[in-house]
Amino acid sequence: MVTAVALWSLKLMPGQPEAFIIPNDLKVTNIALGEAIVEENGRTSVKMTYTIPGVSNRDDEDKDANGDAGTDPITGTTILCSLTPGKIEQATVNLILDEGIEIQFEAVGRNILYLTGNFVEQTPAHAHRDEDDFSDDDFSDDAYNLEGARSDVENDPDSEELEDDSAYACKLELYPELTSIYSGIQVTAIYSGVQEIEPPPTSKKRPRDIMDSDESKLFNLEKPSNKKLKAINGEAIPTSQKNVDLEAAVKKEKDKEVKAGADKPKLKVETKELAGGVEIMEHKVGSGPQAKNGDTVSVRYIGKLQNGKVFDSNTKGELFKFRLGAGEVIQGWDVGIVGMQTGGERLLTIPATMAYGKKARSGIPANSNLIFEVKVVNITMV
Known part of the structure; x- marks a missing residue:
């Protein structure tokens, strides 16, 4: 099974071969002419030269003195497609290139070409075992010994509280590296097509306390300061006196504004x-x-x-x-x-x-x- 994981594309200029080593398994799906046509009646082909390293070409008896079999790379050249403006301007291909292969693409012609595909993740070979691949041990009672295994439904369904949060977990103890914490909510990563969300840790605060604390953070509320103000002589000013002084200062400023407005001459427009x-x-x-x-x-x-x-x-x-x-x-x-x-x-x-x-x-x-x-x-x- 092949799963697409990332987009890949390549622009091929005529006379400029592109050579590189495949970083991850790659699937080429489409080849098309570029937006600018240089030669309207000319044909442009995609030439691919490949080198596959690490392939053994010796028998067991040809092992060297150290007991290792020699490995020689396999090379080859092929034409993936040929495109002609107005006739065939794109071609669908299904080419999977394994990681580590040395590849060179070349546009043979005068028109610009675009290659499109995606990096893929291929299912390991052991995921598709035939019936003959299973031994009798695979079907023995020991293979299905669940003694000591932890069940997600051990708790009494009628109980008000669960003993733990295992019903919400995706066996995190088996995949600790797949767990991440974000904004106080613990979420297990997607594994084998299943995504489970674990509830946030319970708080000992009452709901009202939590709401009050959240509102305080939201509106940046602060407790009134208990620090006493001091007069010129160094004595503390009582809180009641402080409020009176504040009100008096505000009233004084308002009176000044009113007086200043009254002193301004009004222009009579008649x-x-x-x-x-x-x-x-x-x-x-x-x-x-x-x-x-x-x-x-x-x-x-x-x-x-x-x-x-x-x-x-x-x-x-x-x-x-x-x-x-x-x-x-x-x-x-x-x-x-x-x-x-x-x-x-x-x-x-x-x-x-x-x-x-x-x-x-x-x-x-x-x-x-x-x-x-x-x-x-x-x-x-x-």
């Missing part, structure tokens, strides 16, 4: 309505002289419809300049920007009658109220 229904909201008050009619004002702005869609903007590049009150912009601007200072920011809400009215513009439907975010960058006084 909407002011001007002539023609133009509404303004100061976001930031600038500095310097206030803009008046006749001054040249340089601004940045973003224009939006009431649904939030941006139809025009000037946020980079050359500033937008106009003379305030000269009719160079819509009426809402001439009214809404008066009084702004350099660095000031203001939100203008302009009704359609102070904008483009019934006329539709690019991106602006007729009778649209407009919203502008305006920042004054510079004012040139007249």
Whole structure:
């Protein structure tokens, strides 16, 4: 019986033989062309040269002076398969190579080949004994003498507790090297197709104690420290006094935060309505002289419809300049920007009658109220 235990593969390049000694019993199962075809109409073969060491080729009478028979290796060469692109691109083989054999694989052709297989474990020969191989001693009463043997069912099934854990073990005393302990659970390794799990060792702790200890580890709970705090004079501070001091310190910090928040000036954002229904909201008050009619004002702005869609903007590049009150912009601007200072920011809400009215513009439907975010960058006084 052959059991696969590990995958094996080999890439054969044309003109580059691969020679090695088989480290473990190996079974080659498939040979296929590589992903890149160099010669589409050419045939590539797999040539195998092998050397089997340690095979006796002498009779008993040919033993040397020391009584040992000579051993000469057996060598040979064969072709495992031949592959042609578009016709035969892979071949299934069933080749088992024993450990210790010297092997050389060679791709004879111009295409790359891949060999695939797996390392195997072969059942020992004594596992398949014929009937003739058994002697009468194998069937004698002594061969089946179970006196002193330990049974897994010796204990009374009605008993509340088992005398030992033998019912869960897989005869660990026979295979101690197959036993491993992991995370507190003792598990026997797989042997002859059977896997048994042994229960964890019983604890003398009560279930509640175990649960408490596990929770303490899980949540990293610690017992309160009994170490007493000392005051400046070196005297111990009572526990009750320590709690009071802690609460007082926390309350003091909260009071500071509340007071600091109360001391901060609150910015009142109010909407002011001007002539023609133009509404303004100061976001930031600038500095310097206030803009008046006749001054040249340089601004940045973003224009939006009431649904939030941006139809025009000037946020980079050359500033937008106009003379305030000269009719160079819509009426809402001439009214809404008066009084702004350099660095000031203001939100203008302009009704359609102070904008483009019934006329539709690019991106602006007729009778649209407009919203502008305006920042004054510079004012040139007249």
